[in-house]
Amino acid sequence: MKPVEIKDGIFWIGAVDWNRRDFHGYSKSHMGTTYNNFLIKDEKVALIDTVAEEFWGTLQCNLANVLDAGQKIDYFVINHLEPDHAGCLALAYEKYKPSKIYTSPMGEKSMKAHFHYKDWPVEVVPTGTEISLGSRRLQFIETRMLHWPDAMLTYCPEDKIVFTNDAFGQNWATSERWADEMDRSTLEQLMKAYYANIVLPYSPVVLKTLKALKEMNLEIDTICPDHGLMFRGDDVQWVFDKYVEFAEQKPLNKAVIVYDTMWHSTEKMALAVASGLASEGVSVRVMSMKSNHHSEVMTEIYDAAAVIVGSPTHNNTILPSMAGVLNYIKGLRPQNKIGAAIGSFGWSGECVKILNKALEDIGMDLIDPVKVKHVPTHETMSQCYEQGKAIAAAIKAKLA
Ligand code: FEO
Numbered sequence: 001m002k003p004v005e006i007k008d009g010i011f012w013i014g015a016v017d018w019n020r021r022d023f024h025g026y027s028k029s030h031m032g033t034t035y036n037n038f039l040i041k042d043e044k045v046a047l048i049d050t051v052a053e054e055f056w057g058t059l060q061c062n063l064a065n066v067l068d069a070g071q072k073i074d075y076f077v078i079n080h081l082e083p084d085h086a087g088c089l090a091l092a093y094e095k096y097k098p099s100k101i102y103t104s105p106m107g108e109k110s111m112k113a114h115f116h117y118k119d120w121p122v123e124v125v126p127t128g129t130e131i132s133l134g135s136r137r138l139q140f141i142e143t144r145m146l147h148w149p150d151a152m153l154t155y156c157p158e159d160k161i162v163f164t165n166d167a168f169g170q171n172w173a174t175s176e177r178w179a180d181e182m183d184r185s186t187l188e189q190l191m192k193a194y195y196a197n198i199v200l201p202y203s204p205v206v207l208k209t210l211k212a213l214k215e216m217n218l219e220i221d222t223i224c225p226d227h228g229l230m231f232r233g234d235d236v237q238w239v240f241d242k243y244v245e246f247a248e249q250k251p252l253n254k255a256v257i258v259y260d261t262m263w264h265s266t267e268k269m270a271l272a273v274a275s276g277l278a279s280e281g282v283s284v285r286v287m288s289m290k291s292n293h294h295s296e297v298m299t300e301i302y303d304a305a306a307v308i309v310g311s312p313t314h315n316n317t318i319l320p321s322m323a324g325v326l327n328y329i330k331g332l333r334p335q336n337k338i339g340a341a342i343g344s345f346g347w348s349g350e351c352v353k354i355l356n357k358a359l360e361d362i363g364m365d366l367i368d369p370v371k372v373k374h375v376p377t378h379e380t381m382s383q384c385y386e387q388g389k390a391i392a393a394a395i396k397a398k399l400a
Helices: 053-066 089-096 105-115 184-215 235-248 265-279 294-302 320-332 351-362 378-399
Strands: 004-007 010-012 015-017 033-035 038-041 045-048 075-078 100-103 122-124 130-132 137-142 152-156 161-165 222-225 252-259 283-288 304-310 338-345 370-373
Touching: 004 222, 015 053, 038 053, 053 089, 075 089, 089 105, 100 105, 105 122, 184 235, 184 294, 184 320, 222 235, 252 265, 252 294, 252 320, 252 378, 265 283, 265 304, 265 338, 265 370, 265 378, 283 294, 294 304, 294 320, 304 320, 304 351, 304 378, 320 351, 338 351, 338 378, 351 370, 370 378
Parallel strands: 045 075, 075 100, 100 122, 161 222, 252 283, 252 304, 304 338, 338 370
Antiparallel strands: 004 010, 010 038, 015 033, 038 045, 130 137, 137 152, 152 161
């Protein structure tokens, strides 16, 4: 995609990764992604972030399109060192030789550890630092752990524009650049998936950072994240509010049943629990680990009030897919959940004990588990159905 002038002298020069499905090696991105980066042309020229290394050719083309003949890039601003944004930093430094590379205090440490450079002109810009490009200034605000320690925002007061790096991003490869050009419910779903799988553990930092930004009274009419669509006009407040909503993690009247199964006994139990939940008006998602990626599961769990996990006992433990997804969920630290376990067994029957421990470790409030020997009977299926009803009652109490 060609560069887009988003404000007078400020250009989107990113790359669209249409067919990216494996995001960062652990999460699905069903609709691709973009690596947004920007060039500001003033008396001094500043490059804000780069793109993933495989798009080095795209970045060079875009810069050639936007720079005047013989014009050099004076400054690099590196808001975040993860390779989808700083992947071209070494190549770009060698080619364009800026006189300064600005980054946060933690960014400098991360830059050294990534690039092992000796003599780059790196200048650390803690929160409150301001540089001049001529007719406009750039101000830097550290956003540690949103979502890496090095992360910072770059704000230009003259243009009321903020470059937020990963914050407010979504994985959506599009030819459009602005959120107001696209379907809103798809946008919300993709923002939710991104938040649930990348930003969720840092929700307290999100709330603190948004509060601090509000107190700074920055005038902002444009937000430019480094992934997906950008926000302008009324969408600025919309996306701030959306992030507060995401970070607060208020659960919906919704339950997610995540399970794996060998000979379908645990699956039958899962369906009976789903039926009990639905009979009480709870919106249910039933997700087999044979058909769903752990990041899809996490996106559904993120706003659910209850999580039911199921596995048969296998070799005195649970199935590996369930161990994996529980480990993934734990790392993302979801809050405000009710948990319950189900599982079939042949002889030793440790499954529900192990599942319960995992749910407890995540911090969920537990409902009594149901365990079935070999194949469920009418009676044990009824127990599962009743467990679903009990979970629905707990959800009702939680949301009251
Ligand atoms: Fe989009 Fe933290 O990288």
